[in-house]
Amino acid sequence: MFHLLLVARSGPARLLGPPPYLPELEELWSPWALLLCLTWLGLQATLYLLPARKVAEGQELKDKSRLSYPINGAWGLGPCAELWGWGWSPRPGGEVCGDEPATPISILCLFYAQDVGGSTGSLHTPPPSTPSIAATLCTREVAGVTLRKLKCLTNGSGQGFQALVLTALLVGLGVLAGLPLSALPEMLLPLAFAATLIAFIFSLLLYLKALVAPASALAPGGNSGNPIYDFFLGRELNPRICSFDFKYFCELRPGLIGWVLINLALLMQEAELRGSPSLAMWLVNGFQLLYVGDALWHEEAVLTTMDIIHDGFGFMLAFGDLAWVPFTYSLQAQFLLYHPEPLGLPLASVICLINAVGYYIFRGANSQKNTFRKNPSDPRVADLETISTATGRRLLVSGWWGMVRHPNYLGDLIMALAWSLPCGVSHLLPYFYLLYFTALLVHREARDEQQCLRKYGLAWHAYCRRVPYRIVPYIY
Ligand SMILES: NC(=O)C1=CN([C@@H]2O[C@H](COP(=O)(O)OP(=O)(O)OC[C@H]3O[C@@H](n4cnc5c(N)ncnc54)[C@H](OP(=O)(O)O)[C@@H]3O)[C@@H](O)[C@H]2O)C=CC1
Ligand SMILES: CC(C)CCC[C@@H](C)[C@H]1CC=C2C3=C(CC[C@@]21C)[C@@]1(C)CC[C@H](O)C(C)(C)[C@@H]1CC3
Numbered sequence: 001m002f003h004l005l006l007v008a009r010s011g012p013a014r015l016l017g018p019p020p021y022l023p024e025l026e027e028l029w030s031p032w033a034l035l036l037c038l039t040w041l042g043l044q045a046t047l048y049l050l051p052a053r054k055v056a057e058g059q060e061l062k063d064k065s066r067l068s069y070p071i072n073g074a075w076g077l078g079p080c081a082e083l084w085g086w087g088w089s090p091r092p093g094g095e096v097c098g099d100e101p102a103t104p105i106s107i108l109c110l111f112y113a114q115d116v117g118g119s120t121g122s123l124h125t126p127p128p129s130t131p132s133i134a135a136t137l138c139t140r141e142v143a144g145v146t147l148r149k150l151k152c153l154t155n156g157s158g159q160g161f162q163a164l165v166l167t168a169l170l171v172g173l174g175v176l177a178g179l180p181l182s183a184l185p186e187m188l189l190p191l192a193f194a195a196t197l198i199a200f201i202f203s204l205l206l207y208l209k210a211l212v213a214p215a216s217a218l219a220p221g222g223n224s225g226n227p228i229y230d231f232f233l234g235r236e237l238n239p240r241i242c243s244f245d246f247k248y249f250c251e252l253r254p255g256l257i258g259w260v261l262i263n264l265a266l267l268m269q270e271a272e273l274r275g276s277p278s279l280a281m282w283l284v285n286g287f288q289l290l291y292v293g294d295a296l297w298h299e300e301a302v303l304t305t306m307d308i309i310h311d312g313f314g315f316m317l318a319f320g321d322l323a324w325v326p327f328t329y330s331l332q333a334q335f336l337l338y339h340p341e342p343l344g345l346p347l348a349s350v351i352c353l354i355n356a357v358g359y360y361i362f363r364g365a366n367s368q369k370n371t372f373r374k375n376p377s378d379p380r381v382a383d384l385e386t387i388s389t390a391t392g393r394r395l396l397v398s399g400w401w402g403m404v405r406h407p408n409y410l411g412d413l414i415m416a417l418a419w420s421l422p423c424g425v426s427h428l429l430p431y432f433y434l435l436y437f438t439a440l441l442v443h444r445e446a447r448d449e450q451q452c453l454r455k456y457g458l459a460w461h462a463y464c465r466r467v468p469y470r471i472v473p474y475i476y
Helices: 002-008 031-049 162-176 181-211 227-233 246-252 254-274 279-297 299-304 315-328 331-338 345-374 407-423 429-456 458-466
Strands: 055-057 068-070 133-142 145-152 386-388 394-396
Touching: 002 181, 002 315, 002 331, 002 429, 031 162, 031 181, 031 246, 031 254, 162 181, 162 254, 162 279, 181 227, 181 254, 181 315, 181 331, 227 315, 246 254, 246 299, 246 315, 254 279, 254 315, 254 331, 279 299, 279 331, 279 345, 279 407, 299 345, 315 429, 331 407, 331 429, 345 394, 345 407, 386 458, 394 458, 407 429, 429 458
Parallel strands: none
Antiparallel strands: 055 068, 133 145, 386 394
């Protein structure tokens, strides 16, 4: 990470060459940078602790329990923000008619968005047995008909980004009040050092906490008994203090939003240096903002990722979330600040198209799987072909998941390419993310494959025969 930060600002910007120089400790260590990182973590933790608009349930744990997670990153601009209601016989998609006669068969779920006042809302008609209804909160008898107040899980649509938007507002106000955001790029080295230090100390504390955690709270890996290995991979699966879930918080909030902030600071510094931000810088900022915004919009989907379900929370993820993501994922914008790249409109349009294709595949595949896992009879996935497994769960074999076994990785990789292309082809450095990410996803795919084979046995073999390619059709 430090090599990348140093090389990005050096003239030759050679990824494979030696670092331009070795920084002295004074260049790395700054109490101000540490204070800034801690303030940032404090701000994001405060936003995380804002009263939850919705609580989602995680996957089943070893002891058959499920953890709850606040879904703050989203607020309701549309249906399914927070969810409940007294259901009775409205026309699907229509307005609620209070005086409409209630009938026993039309118990519905009225999803209504809190921030549109609570009085309006769209109506959905999920059958009460679908997994999108988490619980019956209470029942009420009205004219001999039992109405149920239902707690529903969101389907992810129409959600916004509370934490991201509030951070943007605060930063905007700060900038108006004279906060020198464009000075941030000069501080990247000490900030990265401080973030690494925090990740290291934090993982030590997590390791110590895990020593007294019950066996049921431990991750499948990370319990080898070798302290260095376990410290690195993480002993505990979902370390928490009360309802504050450290892994979930770190995975989505400080690092991802920090990445966007660093990008913005680089854009502002470029504007100061050259009069206005370059088109290439706009593209990189826009694409990556879309990616982070998407992650927060679909915040709940992270609960089914391998990181949350399977991996312990140790140094690898803490460092990855808090330091690696913000400081290396912003590498293209860092590169552009020191190595401006002229970009014409025709090429920019092609790059936008590549990003759009990548995003379409990434989002389509992730949403299709999430929808299917939540409610296989959802009309959007009900027609897809599936195969049964001994666990009772089915596997999709048509749609995106019938094209390759990891279509979401394919989309993600295409986007990674689009993020590098605005930096031109004169240097390898801006393509670092693409190379690293390919390695990460190939390794991740192999890990997932092993887990699925363990879970689904013969059915997984059948799926592999039916869909022979892993990530790239006809190639891999
Ligand atoms: N930018 C970054 O740095 C990173 C981004 N990512 C992105 O995160 C996202 C999540 O990735 P990841 O957590 O690895 O895993 P996936 O979202 O790909 O989920 C894999 C799981 O999906 C289920 N599954 C697999 N095949 C099928 C099928 N045919 N039908 C139904 N379910 C199926 C299985 O779980 P089950 O059957 O138990 O439901 C499997 O374990 C991806 O889009 C990836 O690109 C990931 C890592 C880093
Ligand atoms: C330090 C090591 C070299 C590697 C550490 C890996 C981590 C940086 C990544 C592991 C899985 C991740 C995910 C995302 C970010 C990177 C890490 C933490 C993710 C939050 C990015 C946004 C996506 O939409 C997502 C699906 C929510 C991602 C989940 C996995």
